[in-house]
Amino acid sequence: MASPATLAPARASSWVDTLGGVVRESKRIVAAHTRHFLALSVLFLLPLSLLLVAAPPLFATPLLRPDPLLPPHETLLRGTAGGPLSAFLACACAAAAAALLALCAAAVITHSVRDGFFGRPVRVAAALRSLSSSLWRLLLTSLSAAVVLAAYAAIITSIFLLCLHVLPFLGFHEGHLDPTVFATAAAAVMVLGAVYLQVNWALAGVVAVAESNWGFDPLRRSAHLVKGMRWGVLCLILFFSVATGLVLWSAERGWASAVEDWPGAAPVVTLMVWTSAVTVVILLYSLVSTTVLYIYCKALHGELAGEIAEEFAREYVCLPFDDRKVPHIVSVIWQ
Incomplete structure (x- = not known):
């Protein structure tokens, strides 16, 4: 019978050292299985990046830039008849497709990174088979997080409205109560709270895949694992969020210039292809580093x-x- 495994004592590392280890290990895993992650990226991340890069300007252009050749009354009739509704349905379908692709990518890449980290064979077929058991757990966990965020936003909004109605009865003059200030404060509290929850829930998706949990349990489990690494988690979130935002912003600006000058759209098409490829790389390393961070956090907690x-x-x-x-x-x- 095997005795319990023992972890040799070592000096506790700071979150900076641990974060550096996460980055290096993520690069090692991707480099060791380049073709595998390339195949998964083509299947899931490339369509997702194309949606992120091309869908917003495509859907916004017909609404914000009506056809100048049409008379105003015909443009109005077309927009009233089905334009906005069709655009809304198209946006909803694109958002649903993007969410499904993101969940599938998170499931298969998490499965592959864990296999690669522990030296197990990394196969595309095995990663795709894992979707049948992990996709629904990821979906239910995401819905649980959305419910909590919606409840949090409703509570902050209710407190904001209650303050606006109660403070005049406490002697505060209505002229001294600026709704804009209250709205700004409420928005700041809402954003800070959402960021805090996002940091605590950063590992929830990995927990749902790796530990076969779903619902609110991965959220609580993630909040426990990130203790001592919250600053590192925040740095990862900010880095990948800012990088993705800059790439998508550059794509949107390029698309706007193409709408104004179609003869010179060839460089813009090249820009769109380049931004899609860069977005794929950013999303891939974001998912890989999150999974590696989960493993490191388990090690830091002696698990x-x-x-x-x-x-x-x-x-x-x-x-x-x-x-x-x-x-x-x-x-x-x-x-």
């Missing part, structure tokens, strides 16, 4: 030894932690 023991029995395993040249060693002893 990885049992999993390592199961994967590598009768072995001494040096985990890829760069803890100032003090590696974490898992020793498994069999009797």
Whole structure:
């Protein structure tokens, strides 16, 4: 019978060191399985990036830029008859497709990264088969997070409206109560709270795939795992969010110039292709680094030894932690 695996004591690393290890390990895993992640990216991330890059300007152009050759009354009749409704339905379908592609990409890439991290064979077929069991868990977890966010927004809005109605009865003159100030404060509180929840829930998707949980359980589990690494999680979220936003903004600006000058649209098409490719890379590394961060957080909480023991029995395993040249060693002893 195997004795419990023991994790050799090591000096606690800061979140900066751990984040550096996450980045290096993410690059190593992608480099070691380039063709595998390329195939998954073509299947899921490339269509998602095309939707993100091309859909917003395509849907906004007919609404914001009516046909100048049509008379105003005909333009109005066309827009009233079905233009806005058709555009809304198209946007809804595009959003649903993007959400489905994002969930599928998160499921298969999380499965592949865990296999690659522990040295198991990484196969596209196995990753696709994992969708049948992990996709619905990711969907229910995402819906649970949306319910919590909606409830949080409703509470903040209710408090804001209550203050506007109650403060005049407490002696505050209506002229001194600027609704704009209250609305700005409420929006700031809402945004800060949403960012805090996003940091705490950053690993919820990985938990849903790796630990077969769904609903609110992955949210609570993620909040526990990120303790001690919240600043690192925030840095990852900000980096990938800003990078994606800049790329999509550059694509939108290029599309706007193409609408105004179609003869010179060839460079813009090149820009769209380039921004789609860059978006794929950003999304891929975002998903990979989140999964690696989950593994590192489990190790920091002392939860990885049992999993390592199961994967590598009768072995001494040096985990890829760069803890100032003090590696974490898992020793498994069999009797």
